[in-house]
Amino acid sequence: xxxxxxxxxxxxxxxxxxxxxxxxxxxxxxxxxxxxxxxxxxxxxxxxxxxxxxxxxxxxxxxxxxxxxxxxxxxxxxxxxxxxxxxxxxxxxxxxxxxxxxxxxxxxxxxxxxxxxxxxxxxxxxxxxxxxxxxxxxxxxxxxxxxxxxxxxxxxxxxxxxxxxxxxxxxxxxxxxxxxxxxxxxxxxxxxxxxxxxxxxxxxxxxxxxxxxxxxxxxxxxxxxxxxxxxxxxxxxxxxxxxxxxxxxxxxxxxxxxxxxxxxxxxxxxxxxxxxxxxxxxxxxxxxxxxxxxxxxxxxxxxxxx
Amino acid sequence: xxxxxxxxxxxxxxxxxxxxxxxxxxxxxxxxxxxxxxxxxxxxxxxxxxxxxxxxxxxxxxxxxxxxxxxxxxxxxxxxxxxxxxxxxxxxxxxxxxxxxxxxxxxxxxxxxxxxxxxxxxxxxxxxxxxxxxxxxxxxxxxxxxxxxxxxxxxxxxxxxxxxxxxxxxxxxxxxxxxxxxxxxxxxxxxxxxxxxxxxxxxxxxxxxxxxxxxxxxxxxxxxxxxxxxxxxxxxxxxxxxxxxxxxxxxxxxxxxxxxxxxxxxxxxxxxxxxxxxxxxxxxxxxxxxxxxxxxxxxxxxxxxx
Numbered sequence: 001x002x003x004x005x006x007x008x009x010x011x012x013x014x015x016x017x018x019x020x021x022x023x024x025x026x027x028x029x030x031x032x033x034x035x036x037x038x039x040x041x042x043x044x045x046x047x048x049x050x051x052x053x054x055x056x057x058x059x060x061x062x063x064x065x066x067x068x069x070x071x072x073x074x075x076x077x078x079x080x081x082x083x084x085x086x087x088x089x090x091x092x093x094x095x096x097x098x099x100x101x102x103x104x105x106x107x108x109x110x111x112x113x114x115x116x117x118x119x120x121x122x123x124x125x126x127x128x129x130x131x132x133x134x135x136x137x138x139x140x141x142x143x144x145x146x147x148x149x150x151x152x153x154x155x156x157x158x159x160x161x162x163x164x165x166x167x168x169x170x171x172x173x174x175x176x177x178x179x180x181x182x183x184x185x186x187x188x189x190x191x192x193x194x195x196x197x198x199x200x201x202x203x204x205x206x207x208x209x210x211x212x213x214x215x216x217x218x219x220x221x222x223x224x225x226x227x228x229x230x231x232x233x234x235x236x237x238x239x240x241x242x243x244x245x246x247x248x249x250x251x252x253x254x255x256x257x258x259x260x261x262x263x264x265x266x267x268x269x270x271x272x273x274x275x276x277x278x279x280x281x282x283x284x285x286x287x288x289x290x291x292x293x294x295x296x297x298x299x300x301x302x303x304x305x306x
Numbered sequence: 307x308x309x310x311x312x313x314x315x316x317x318x319x320x321x322x323x324x325x326x327x328x329x330x331x332x333x334x335x336x337x338x339x340x341x342x343x344x345x346x347x348x349x350x351x352x353x354x355x356x357x358x359x360x361x362x363x364x365x366x367x368x369x370x371x372x373x374x375x376x377x378x379x380x381x382x383x384x385x386x387x388x389x390x391x392x393x394x395x396x397x398x399x400x401x402x403x404x405x406x407x408x409x410x411x412x413x414x415x416x417x418x419x420x421x422x423x424x425x426x427x428x429x430x431x432x433x434x435x436x437x438x439x440x441x442x443x444x445x446x447x448x449x450x451x452x453x454x455x456x457x458x459x460x461x462x463x464x465x466x467x468x469x470x471x472x473x474x475x476x477x478x479x480x481x482x483x484x485x486x487x488x489x490x491x492x493x494x495x496x497x498x499x500x501x502x503x504x505x506x507x508x509x510x511x512x513x514x515x516x517x518x519x520x521x522x523x524x525x526x527x528x529x530x531x532x533x534x535x536x537x538x539x540x541x542x543x544x545x546x547x548x549x550x551x552x553x554x555x556x557x558x559x560x561x562x563x564x565x566x567x568x569x570x571x572x573x574x575x576x577x578x579x580x581x582x583x584x585x586x587x588x589x590x591x592x593x594x595x596x597x598x599x600x601x602x603x604x605x606x607x608x609x610x611x612x
Contacts, residue, residue, distance in 0.1 A: 097530070098529070098605070144453060145453050147598055147600060148600075175505055199529070200507055203596060203600075203603070204598075208593055219404070224530055227529075227530055281510075285514075287492055287513075287514055288514050290509060292453055292509070294453060297507075
């Protein structure tokens with residue numbers, strides 16, 4: 001790398017005085033794949049066992065990590081619902097193309113009140129958890145403008161947008177992000193019906209609904225399901241429902257059965273390098289660098305535990 | 307509407323003098339659904355029969371409109387390939403989650419040179435058609451920043467990004483947009499292998515590959531297919547290929563068999579109103595307006611011909 005940098009001229013020093021990024025950011029010479037390959041063990045973490053739900057759908061694992069920092073009451077309720085068997089036997093009831101895949105109690109979708117699954121010790125009502133204070137949030141910021149918010153970046157492996165002027169931060173509706181469906185009342189979600197984004201990030205949903213986490217593995221199971229007929233994508237016949245055959249907290253799965261997965265940390269130099277590298281065309285194929293990156297275009301790498 | 311506007315105060319006049327948008331843009335009071343319902347017949351157009359390919363896949367119609375203004379040589383080649391039966395019997399050979407669904411000659415994917423479909427009178431080599439001049443382009447601009455480009459908007463129903471300083475405009479890789487797969491050489495595409503974006507817009511592909519058009523109907527057929535194993539999503543077994551049972555130019559389909567569809571024009575006040583309305587929370591559900599819109603979040607409405 002050293003040999004790529006030339007001694008700055010007087011003009012270049014002036015430019016750098018005004019634009020320190022010029023000096024701080026030489027163009028990366030290494031691909032994203034190599035950054036991942038060269039990463040240190042400390043660049044990775046295990047999924048949080050008390051905040052990870054492992055669902056089995058169509059014989060495949062769909063793994064959701066919760067975001068208790070952003071939606072603590074919803075995370076706690078989803079934990080309870082998982083442990084008390086609520087989601088086991090629930091089903092995907094809606095797949096709307098380029099929008100959401102949604103799962104719920106089929107009886108709720110069919111408005112069969114007498115067949116509703118019992119909530120057990122989970123709460124029926126929760127406050128809306130649309131945003132948290134920005135101040136003090138350990139965010140790894142993106143340098144490029146987001147468009148939808150003044151600040152964007154990652155916190156705890158989740159895509160986050162923020163408005164420091166209003167001291168607000170919130171989870172962004174990127175691909176694979178999971179929210180808690182609600183009715184007309186802002187505080188009418190309780191985690192019994194959840195949706196994952198399966199297309200272009202519908203960021204206009206941000207701050208309008210409680211986001212609870214993100215599918216970190218198995219999103220392709222949810223995104224490749226048949227779209228439901230009709231404009232909102234609900235399956236019109238109960239036999240179209242795709243059952244969640246089992247849902248367990250990662251902490252409750254015997255060690256030998258746990259999915260063999262770890263996830264990259266998003267509070268490291270390695271992650272920053274990965275994001276910066278994504279702004280540049282590197283390798284033989286691309287001819288033009290976008291010089292731009294967006295939180296919804298960056299997925300957090302996972303890998304088998306080495 | 308008149309009664310919503312109050313006589314401006316002296317201060318308001320000063321604000322309006324500096325910010326004419328305040329005066330020009332009262333907050334919309336009508337939903338997108340109502341704008342579509344109240345649209346005039348002239349707000350709609352038929353698909354261009356000489357630039358529309360109708361594919362049949364899994365018994366469903368997948369309709370692609372070509373963009374001859376942006377990629378005239380690729381559009382002409384695709385027209386020839388369609389008319390000479392190249393795509394009929396081709397197949398979807400790759401579905402990579404949150405990226406692309408790609409179709410091609412299966413023999414090409416299998417590297418079986420002796421079984422390759424004949425090109426007929428189509429050209430094997432075409433120039434790269436990555437961008438066109440911006441000057442004079444009849445673009446309906448978006449007012450919000452795009453992030454990936456200085457200017458964005460719609461032309462001929464297609465999402466477009468542009469850099470006026472470089473006098474360049476190009477089709478943006480939004481959901482449903484179709485590009486011509488290429489090898490390492492920028493001019494190695496000829497339309498025999500095409501891909502449609504099936505997830506978050508991978509805008510870093512912009513200006514790196516020739517974009518040829520957009521799926522205007524039936525994208526859910528391509529987006530809900532099983533993902534291929536492996537990191538690039540290619541189907542590893544030929545029996546996984548999903549055949550294109552027939553592909554015809556709209557102009558060559560008997561009138562009685564033509565899909566009953568028209569599409570909204572994107573060079574009208576109605577379209578501008580639809581985009582502006584998308585920036586605002588209207589109706590009972592949403593509690594917060596994003597005050598932002600992005601070309602890749604706006605789909606162009608279609609409807610049955612009235």
